[in-house]
Structures are given as C-alpha cells and as structure tokens.
Amino acid sequence: MTATIRVERDGPIATVVLDRPEKLNALTRAMxxxxxxxxxxxxxxxxxxxxxxxxxxxxxxxxxxxIGEFATERSDKAQAAAYGKVMHRTIASLARCRHPLVxxxxxxxxxxxxxxxxxxxxxxxxxGSRFGAPIKNLGLVMAYAEMEPxxxxxxxxxxxxxxxxxxxxxxAEALAKGLVTRVVPDADVAAEARATAxxxxxxxxxxxxxxxxxxxxxxxxxxxxxxxxxxxxxCFDTEDFRIGYAAFLAKRKPAFVGR
Amino acid sequence: MTATIRVERDGPIATVVLDRPEKLNALTRAMxxxxxxxxxxxxxxxxxxxxxxxxxxxxxxxxxxxIGEFATERSDKAQAAAYGKVMHRTIASLARCRHPLVxxxxxxxxxxxxxxxxxxxxxxxxxGSRFGAPIKNLGLVMAYAEMEPxxxxxxxxxxxxxxxxxxxxxxAEALAKGLVTRVVPDADVAAEARATAxxxxxxxxxxxxxxxxxxxxxxxxxxxxxxxxxxxxxCFDTEDFRIGYAAFLAKRKPAFVGR
Amino acid sequence: MTATIRVERDGPIATVVLDRPEKLNALTRAMxxxxxxxxxxxxxxxxxxxxxxxxxxxxxxxxxxxIGEFATERSDKAQAAAYGKVMHRTIASLARCRHPLVxxxxxxxxxxxxxxxxxxxxxxxxxGSRFGAPIKNLGLVMAYAEMEPxxxxxxxxxxxxxxxxxxxxxxAEALAKGLVTRVVPDADVAAEARATAxxxxxxxxxxxxxxxxxxxxxxxxxxxxxxxxxxxxxCFDTEDFRIGYAAFLAKRKPAFVGR
Numbered sequence: 001m002t003a004t005i006r007v008e009r010d011g012p013i014a015t016v017v018l019d020r021p022e023k024l025n026a027l028t029r030a031m032x033x034x035x036x037x038x039x040x041x042x043x044x045x046x047x048x049x050x051x052x053x054x055x056x057x058x059x060x061x062x063x064x065x066x067i068g069e070f071a072t073e074r075s076d077k078a079q080a081a082a083y084g085k086v087m088h089r090t091i092a093s094l095a096r097c098r099h100p101l102v103x104x105x106x107x108x109x110x111x112x113x114x115x116x117x118x119x120x121x122x123x124x125x126x127x128g129s130r131f132g133a134p135i136k137n138l139g140l141v142m143a144y145a146e147m148e149p150x151x152x153x154x155x156x157x158x159x160x161x162x163x164x165x166x167x168x169x170x171x172a173e174a175l176a177k178g179l180v181t182r183v184v185p186d187a188d189v190a191a192e193a194r195a196t197a198x199x200x201x202x203x204x205x206x207x208x209x210x211x212x213x214x215x216x217x218x219x220x221x222x223x224x225x226x227x228x229x230x231x232x233x234x235c236f237d238t239e240d241f242r243i244g245y246a247a248f249l250a251k252r253k254p255a256f257v258g259r
Numbered sequence: 260m261t262a263t264i265r266v267e268r269d270g271p272i273a274t275v276v277l278d279r280p281e282k283l284n285a286l287t288r289a290m291x292x293x294x295x296x297x298x299x300x301x302x303x304x305x306x307x308x309x310x311x312x313x314x315x316x317x318x319x320x321x322x323x324x325x326i327g328e329f330a331t332e333r334s335d336k337a338q339a340a341a342y343g344k345v346m347h348r349t350i351a352s353l354a355r356c357r358h359p360l361v362x363x364x365x366x367x368x369x370x371x372x373x374x375x376x377x378x379x380x381x382x383x384x385x386x387g388s389r390f391g392a393p394i395k396n397l398g399l400v401m402a403y404a405e406m407e408p409x410x411x412x413x414x415x416x417x418x419x420x421x422x423x424x425x426x427x428x429x430x431a432e433a434l435a436k437g438l439v440t441r442v443v444p445d446a447d448v449a450a451e452a453r454a455t456a457x458x459x460x461x462x463x464x465x466x467x468x469x470x471x472x473x474x475x476x477x478x479x480x481x482x483x484x485x486x487x488x489x490x491x492x493x494c495f496d497t498e499d500f501r502i503g504y505a506a507f508l509a510k511r512k513p514a515f516v517g518r
Numbered sequence: 519m520t521a522t523i524r525v526e527r528d529g530p531i532a533t534v535v536l537d538r539p540e541k542l543n544a545l546t547r548a549m550x551x552x553x554x555x556x557x558x559x560x561x562x563x564x565x566x567x568x569x570x571x572x573x574x575x576x577x578x579x580x581x582x583x584x585i586g587e588f589a590t591e592r593s594d595k596a597q598a599a600a601y602g603k604v605m606h607r608t609i610a611s612l613a614r615c616r617h618p619l620v621x622x623x624x625x626x627x628x629x630x631x632x633x634x635x636x637x638x639x640x641x642x643x644x645x646g647s648r649f650g651a652p653i654k655n656l657g658l659v660m661a662y663a664e665m666e667p668x669x670x671x672x673x674x675x676x677x678x679x680x681x682x683x684x685x686x687x688x689x690a691e692a693l694a695k696g697l698v699t700r701v702v703p704d705a706d707v708a709a710e711a712r713a714t715a716x717x718x719x720x721x722x723x724x725x726x727x728x729x730x731x732x733x734x735x736x737x738x739x740x741x742x743x744x745x746x747x748x749x750x751x752x753c754f755d756t757e758d759f760r761i762g763y764a765a766f767l768a769k770r771k772p773a774f775v776g777r
Contacts, residue, residue: 067504067507067508070504074495075495076495076496077492077493077495077496079495080492080495081489081492084491084492100682121675121678121679121682122679122682122683135466136462136463136466136467136470137461137462137463137503137506137507137513138463138500138503138504138507138513139463139465139466139494139497139499139500139501139502139503139504139513139515140463140466140494140495140500140503141466141469141470141473141491141493141494142470142473142491143488143491143492144473144476144477144483144487144488144491145488147470147473147474147477148477151474151477152673152674152675153673153675155411155412155414155437155673156411156474156477156478157380157411157412157437157440158437159474160380160470160471160474161380161381161440163467163470164359164380164381164458164459164462164467164470164471165381165455165458165459166458166462167458178673178675178676181675181679196683199682199683199684199685200682200683202655203654203655203682203684204654204655204656204657204658206657207653207654207657207658207659208654208681208682210659211654211659211660211665211678211681211682212678212682214659214660214662214665215665215669215674215677215678215681217662218662218665218666218669218674219674221480221739224662228662229661229662229663230599232602232659232660232661232662233595233598233599233602233661234595234659235657235658235659236592236593236594236595236597236598236658237594237595238657240657241656241657241658242657243657244655244656244657244658245585245588245656245657247655248585248655248656249585254655254656254657256657326763326766326767329763333754334754335754335755336751336752336754336755338754339751339754340748340751343750343751394725395721395722395725395726395729396720396721396722396762396765396766396772397722397759397762397763397766397772398722398724398725398753398756398758398759398760398761398762398763398772398774399722399725399753399754399759399762400725400728400729400732400750400752400753401729401732401750402747402750402751403732403735403736403742403746403747403750404747406729406732406733406736407736410733410736414670414671414673414696415670415733415736415737416639416670416671416696416699417696418733419639419729419730419733420639420640420699422726422729423618423639423640423717423718423721423726423729423730424640424714424717424718425717425721426717480739
C-alpha cells in the first residue's frame with residue numbers, strides 16, 4: 001500500500017500532508033485509515049506541541065472522498081457502512097487529538113476535506129479557497145459523526161444551509177460563516193499557518209492540552225464533577241507556571257518545558 | 260372563516276402566503292392555526308421538495324401578532340395561554356416539517372413574523388427589510404417555545420440583546436447577527452428565494468429530509484444509538500444514489516425521483 | 519480594606535465601577551470578592567432595572583487579575599484553589615444577576631476583565647478597545663467556570679482559538695467574533711452604554727428578568743416542565759402589560775412600574 005499520508009517533523013511541530021496531489025488529494029478509504037493512525041500516534045507523543053494538517057501542493061486541501069472508489073468501496077449500504085467505520089474512526093481520532101491542530105488550506109476544501117478541516121482547532125485559508133458540501137447532488141447523506149463537528153463549528157442553521165443548498169462558496173463567505181479562522185492572500189497561507197503554529201507552540205503545552213480537553217468536555221453538556229472543576233488548579237504546581245511567571249516578571253519570552 | 264393562509268403550488272415547490280396584506284400580514288389566532296394545519300399537510304406530501312414561506316405583497320413578511328386581537332383574545336393569562344397553545348402548536352409544526360423551508364422576506368419581519376422566519380431553514384431578505392422583537396415595550400414575554408428556535412439560530416447572547424434592547428434593526432445587522440441567510444436588493448428577493456428553492460429542490464429529496472432530521476436530532480443533545488448512527492448509510496441503497504452517481508460520472512445534472 | 523468596587527446610582531440604573539485606575543483596574547482577590555457581593559446586593563434590589571459595569575477611567579475596563587498578587591495569593595495549587603473559589607463565586611453571581619448587565623468597555627479588556635465582560639448581557643466598546651486571554655504565556659489554565667460563559671458567548675471554536683493562540687486583538691475582530699455587541703468611536707462609549715442602559719430600563723422590568731431567566735434556563739439544555747413552559751403567560755396578568763398595551767394604543771411611551 002502506498003503511503004498517502006506524509007508526516008514532516010520540525011521540532012515540536014508536525015506537519016501531516018494529505019499526499020495525493022495528482023488527484024487534488026481526494027481521499028481514499030486507505031487515506032482515511034492512515035490519517036487516523038497517524039493522528040493517534042502523534043497525539044500520544046508528548047514532545048509535540050502543534051500539528052499542521054495540509055494537502056500536498058497548493059491547488060487543494062482536499063475535494064473530499066474519491067468518487068472513483070465508489071464502484072468498489074461504496075456501491076451499497078453494506079460497503080458504505082464498512083467505509084464509514086474507517087472514516088468515523090478517524091474523525092474520532094481528530095476530535096480527541098491532544099495537540100492543537102492547524103488546518104493550512106490552499107484551494108479546494110470540500111466535502112470530506114472540509115470535514116477534516118472542521119475538526120482542526122484553527123483554520124487558515126487563502127482568498128482563493130473554496131468550501132462546501134454538495135453531496136445532495138450525489139444522493140448522499142452526511143453522517144451524524146461528520147455533521148456533529150460541523151454543527152459545533154458553524155451552528156445548525158449554517159450547517160443545514162450548506163447541506164440543503166449544496167453551494168460551493170468562497171473564502172470570504174467561509175469566514176463570515178465561521179467556517180474558517182482567518183483568510184489571507186493565497187501566497188501567504190503557508191507563512192500564516194506556520195506563524196499560527198508557532199504562536200500555539202510557544203505557549204505552555206500542558207495548558208494547550210487542558211484547554212482542548214476542557215472545550216471538548218464542555219461540548220458534552222453534562223454536569224461537571226467537583227474533581228473536574230478543580231483540575232484547572234493543577235497548572236499552578238507545574239514547572240511551566242514557574243517559568244511563565246518568572247518570564248512575565250523579567251519581561252522576556254518564556255521557554256516552556258511541558259512539565 | 261376567511262382563509263388567510265394561501266398555498267400556491269408549482270411542481271415540487273409550494274409557496275405558503277401569509278395573506279392579510281391590508282394589515283401587513285399581522286398574525287391572528289386563526290392565521291396561526293391555519294398556518295400550522297397547512298404546514299402539517301404539506302409536510303406529509305412526499306411529492307414536495309421545498310416550501311417557500313412569504314407574506315402577501317412586498318411591504319412586509321409580517322409585523323407579528325395583531326395587537327387588535329388582544330382585547331378579545333389575549334386580555335389575561337387564561338386567554339393568552341389558549342392563544343399560546345395555538346401559536347406553539349404551529350411552531351412545533353414548522354420545527355418538524357420534513358421539507359426544507361425558505362423564508363422569502365420583503366420588508367417588515369418583526370415579533371411573531373420573525374419567529375416564523377427563524378423556524379425556516381433558509382432566510383432570504385431584501386436590503387430594506389427590518390427585524391426585531393420589541394415586546395418589552397408591551398410588557399410581554401417571549402415564550403420558551405418561541406425563544407428556543409431564536410437561541411438556536413443566533414445564540415443566547417444575540418437573542419437576549421434583541422429582547423432586552425427591543426431595537427428594530429436593518430438587514431445588514433440581521434445578516435451580521437446570523438438572523439438571515441442572505442441579503443439581496445429588494446427587487447431581487449423573489450428571484451433569489453426562487454433560485455434558493457430550486458437549488459434545494461434539485462437535490463435528492465430524501466437526502467434533504469435526512470439532513471433536516473439529523474440537524475434536529477443533534478439539537479436534542481442526547482446520545483445517539485447505534486441504529487441512529489447507521490441511518491446515514493441507508494441512502495446508498497436508494498434509487499437516487501444510483502441516479503446521482505451516474506449523473507456525476509456522465510457530468511450531467513441528476514434528475515432525482517425521491518426513492 | 520479599601521473599597522475597590524464603587525457603585526453609582528441614577529434612579530433605576532446602577533453603575534458598578536472596577537475602581538483601581540492606578541493599576542488599570544487590575545483585579546485583586548479582594549476586588550473579585552467585593553464585586554460578587556455588590557452584584558448580589560444589586561440583584562436583590564427590585565427598584566433596579568439595569569446595571570452598567572465599567573472600569574475607572576478610560577484607559578481600561580480591566581487587564582485581568584493582578585499578577586503582583588501571584589507571589590502571595592496564587593503561588594501554588596492550594597492558594598490558587600482558594601483564590602479560584604472567590605473568583606468563581608463572583609462569576610456565579612454575575613451569571614444569575616436578575617437585572618440586565620451592560621459592560622461599558624474603554625480600552626483594555628483582557629483575561630479576567632474579558633471574562634467579566636463576557637458575563638454581561640450587552641457589551642459596548644470603543645474602536646480602540648483590545649481583547650484576549652493570553653494566559654498560555656503564563657502557563658495558566660482557564661477554569662471551566664470561566665470558559666463556560668466564553669464558550670456560550672462566542673462558541674467553542676472561537677474560545678479555543680483565543681486560548682491556543684493567545685493573541686490580543688482589536689475591537690473590529692472582537693465584533694466579528696461575537697465577543698462584543700457593538701463598537702463605537704472611543705469618545706462615544708459612555709454615551710452609547712448609557713443609551714443602551716436606557717433602552718433596557720425603559721422596557722418592562724419584569725419582562726427583562728423573565729427573558730434573562732429563560733435564556734439561562736434554555737442554556738441548561740434539560741427538558742422544560744409544563745409549569746415552566748406556562749410561566750410566559752404570567753405577564754398577561756401584570757399591571758405593566760395593561761400599561762404597555764394602553765400606551766401602544768395611545769401611541770405614547772409606556773411608563774412601567776415593575777408590577
């Protein structure tokens with residue numbers, strides 16, 4: 001099996017590349033599986049502080065699932081359920097990833113590609129990027145597992161608008177809809193994604209993990225226990241708090257150690 | 260009883276008209292009741308693919324409940340509760356309508372009128388449209404049944420801002436608040452609402468119903484069963500998936516049959 | 519102990535001032551405690567209709583918790599938990615305050631200051647205001663009690679963006695993020711906050727309290743009882759409904775009495 005998910009490592013920042021540029025990074029079942037395994041492995045790595053997720057090349061993040069595979073992998077309900085299990089396991093991996101995820105979006109970001117971007121914590125795209133989920137034209141339904149993160153990101157009304165109309169829209173509309181964090185000129189996407197990853201990675205890494213954990217927990221909507229409520233105070237006994245506090249007093253940048 | 264809710268039918272698209280132009284389509288208790296019955300009947304019609312909801316004329320969608328009726332229909336708590344039952348039954352009908360609802364908003368869209376629009380899935384308005392819920396000036400409270408869809412649409416902070424300040428505001432602010440989907444020049448409202456309804460109606464109708472169902476279900480916030488999670492795969496056994504897939508490969512528009 | 523929370527009273531409108539201008543109104547443990555007690559007392563006062571919350575001077579609402587206190591009050595987990603109890607009790611007081619709260623924001627509104635503003639119902643700021651929560655640079659975590667209102671206001675994605683990147687950003691971005699209600703020229707902040715408070719105070723006060731109660735209740739996400747659903751009809755038996763209805767018919771401004 002050819003590797004279609006590539007990982008580049010630069011100190012505490014890993015870049016995960018959807019690497020199938022000849023097909024604009026259209027997602028195969030194998031890619032979904034590899035993406036999930038890759039994210040699980042990176043999530044477990046305590047030396048990491050931020051993951052950038054991008055497509056190979058600058059024409060597309062991803063246009064979604066490769067329709068060429070439908071004849072053999074998604075031709076009926078049983079096949080689709082098997083394919084769906086792989087996709088949804090990867091969605092769960094992205095959702096529970098301990099490290100902040102930055103989507104670096106060049107060009108097309110549609111369907112399953114947009115779903116992956118929606119599962120990242122920050123989304124940087126170019127002015128020429130395009131978004132949408134036109135699956136109503138294929139007669140296909142977005143699964144609960146895929147719709148839930150989209151609804152969490154843009155709200156139920158915008159998610160439903162996207163699905164009912166099936167329009168593909170531009171970056172300015174994506175920003176207005178809350179679907180992306182920030183739009184920059186196309187030539188600046190890589191630099192801004194890098195700057196964003198550095199901003200994240202310069203912060204205390206345990207703090208980033210706590211904030212991700214807390215945001216996820218609040219999304220469950222169930223009552224918090226007293227122990228959960230008190231977890232926020234654990235940071236005051238970390239080495240990184242000493243470092244951050246000393247750096248603040250000395251008016252210099254802190255160099256956190258992740259302990 | 261005069262019919263004040265009128266239905267026009269154009270193939271798979273029905274247009275429901277709040278039809279009391281001499282009062283800018285102010286809502287009576289009878290109109291609320293007829294609107295609910297109308298929506299229930301249309302919701303049950305499998306031949307339909309989209310419902311457009313509008314006021315008669317181009318001066319108003321609706322300014323809300325007719326205050327002329329207050330003396331006889333809402334003069335105290337007991338009467339108001341009886342009136343409220345009718346309103347809230349209709350709100351429930353709109354909320355569970357199986358077909359996508361497009362609000363075509365000309366001019367004033369305030370109070371109960373805005374509540375009806377907020378229950379639609381897509382809201383197209385003109386630059387001259389105006390919105391708000393100034394009931395604090397009447398000493399009146401928005402019921403939970405009415406506030407819930409508004410909060411779902413614009414969030415609790417914007418909903419409360421609208422109720423506490425009671426301002427009537429313009430279309431640009433409504434768009435920024437997420438209260439409308441799209442603003443167009445006043446002269447283009449009908450055409451854009453029609454184009455929107457066509458975009459919806461051209462999609463696979465079962466898919467639209469599934470997406471509405473899923474969005475509603477996610478709004479309940481309770482855990483999904485495995486059977487519910489697997490419902491998304493049913494579409495792969497529909498005739499419309501074969502049609503959509505074949506049309507995609509042939510690069511032509513699909514002509515869905517709703518099976 | 520010096521009073522650092524000051525209350526000014528102007529009829530039905532109270533102004534609560536974070537009053538430590540020599541430190542840009544940086545919050546001490548004592549201030550958090552006094553703020554909570556002040557809000558509890560004002561909340562119980564039936565003669566009140568609106569509370570404006572502001573910092574002393576026009577340079578800052580508040581830059582957050584005074585880091586000068588960290589050495590003695592928040593140097594480890596045990597101290598931080600004791601400090602946190604005070605903060606979180608005040609957060610609960612702000613969240614359950616019966617009267618509408620308007621934040622009048624001049625200049626810096628960061629960290630704990632931004633958290634207080636996020637707990638107000640309406641946020642008026644100037645074009646030069648600045649916002650953010652850069653605590654990741656200190657190695658500190660935002661508690662669930664503080665994050666929950668922020669997530670409710672701006673959604674989980676924007677809240678997490680703020681915490682992971684730690685950027686301090688301007689008023690235009692705060693508006694786009696839904697973090698503030700309205701941005702006006704810096705010289706107009708006091709006048710617009712005042713006008714907002716008057717708009718609120720001119721409405722029926724019981725109605726404002728009901729709307730706040732209902733919004734809070736809907737935020738809990740649990741099913742409503744029939745009695746709760748019927749509470750909206752109580753207003754029809756109030757004196758203020760008679761007053762509002764008569765004023766509407768006479769086309770004059772109502773003078774509500776709060777009964």
